[in-house]
Amino acid sequence: MKFFKNNDNLTALEAQYEAQKIAFAPIIFQVARVMRDLKVLKTLKDFSKEGLTLEELANKTKLSVYSIQVLLETALSANIVKQKDELWFLTKIGYFIDNDEMTRLNLNYNHYVNYLGLYNLEESIKENKACGLKVFGEWETIYPALSTLPKEVKKSWFEFDHFYSDSGFEQAIEILNSLNIKKLLDIGGNTGKFATLLSNKNSDIEITIMDLPQQIKLAKQTIYEKNLTNISTFEANILNDDTNIPTGYDIIWMSQFLDCFKxxxxxxxxxxxxxxxxxxxxxCIMEPFWDRQNNETAAFCVINTSPYFTAMANGYSKMFKYQDFEKYLQKAGLEVEKIIDNIGICQTLILCK
Structure with missing residues (x-):
């Protein structure tokens, strides 16, 4: 394994300090989010050269000195800000929290989608059930609920999902077009994002989106709005015994779909x-396998998406380690023809026959 090696080389005091960072992580998370959303971090960035006193920052953000002091001192302990004499400055970590797109989406996703529900993670772990989902309503899984979730929850979920999957679409479509295909079945096509992009790149390909009725409703809206004539839909629950996969396709495409199942x-x-x-x-299967990432930051992000599946999505699926996923392919009687890593931000594309 190339990631997370030598992670037990700390002194006892260093290890204890790291343990406290974990114990107080929810507090630090919310302080960082509030400082971002109330423009405290942006204000510090705008005065990055001269710095700001406590009173100046309170005045510019229209917050009380007390509120700013509470936020700054926790942020100081988390290396989000730094202090020189009476002046406060943004650190590199603070800059990424306020300006990095991936950090913004990850933070929104964890705040709006996961934060409240993860309180029930222990229950979910014991029962293999999405017990945290009850904070939004009574569903067995999150997927039928996506179109009716609260506005910020839905927005954050789709932005997170599209950020990690969409980054690989352009490159994946180039690979698909090199195969000279005529018909493609997009299983788990969701809102039709991939199908739409493929249609725009190659209008000669007949594309069918297969998904649950709730997702097909969203996909149909996308198809209608963009006036696409080479995309059709097929409503079905793939897990039902009486659901058969349509035949006659050159490519069966699945992007971040199989990680929704056990x-x-x-x-x-x-x-x-x-x-x-x-x-x-x-x-063609596209998934962000954590053990095939090109850096530890990416592996960290992929791994830590798994508790969302446990507490919020369904209670039983997770992000894959490729060594495990390969066994599923073998048990299904499939042969891997080609593996292409580094598709987009974090994806791997597997071609099977």
Missing amino acids: EEQIIKILTKIKKSLNNNSKI
């Missing part, structure tokens, strides 16, 4: 798909 379900889905293939068909 092992036996994944094998069941892949086995169904295998039965629908002809001799020249291929399966």
Whole structure:
């Protein structure tokens, strides 16, 4: 394993300090978010050369001196800000919290989608059920609920999902176009983002989006708004025993879809798909495998998405380690033809037959 090596080389005091960072992580998280949303970090950045006193920062942000002091002192302990004499400055960490797109989306996603529900993580771990989802309503899984979630929750969920998946679409489409395909089935096509982009790049390909009725409703709206004539839809729950995979496609495409299921379900889905293939068909699977990332930051982000699946999404799925996922492919009787890493920000593309 290339990530998270030598992670036990601390002294006892250093280890204890790291443990306290974890114990107080929820507080630091919310302080960082509030400082971002109330423009405290931006104000410090705007005066990055001269710095600001406590009183000056309170005045410019229209917050009380007490409020600014509470925020700054916690931020100081988390290296978000620094102090020189009576002046306060933004650090590099503070700059990323306020300006980095990935950090912004991760923070919004964890605040709006996960924060309240993760209180129920212990219950979810014990029951393999999305017990945290009850903060938004009574659903077994989050997927049928996506279109009706509160505005900020839905917005944050889709922005997070699209940021990590969409970054790989352009490169993936180049690979697909090199295969000279005529028909593609997009299983788990969600809002139709990938299908729309593929259609714009190659209007000769017949594309079918297969997903749950709630997602197909969103996809149909996208197709209608963009007046796309080469995209059709197929409503189905792929896990139902009486659901068969449509046949006659050159490519079965799945992007960040299989990580929504547990092992036996994944094998069941892949086995169904295998039965629908002809001799020249291929399966293309795009997933962010944490052990195939090109840096530890990416691996960290991918791994720490898994508790969302446990507490909020369904209670039983997670982000994959490729070494585990490869076993699912083998159990379904599929052969890996090619693996392409570093697609977009964090994706790996697997071509199977």
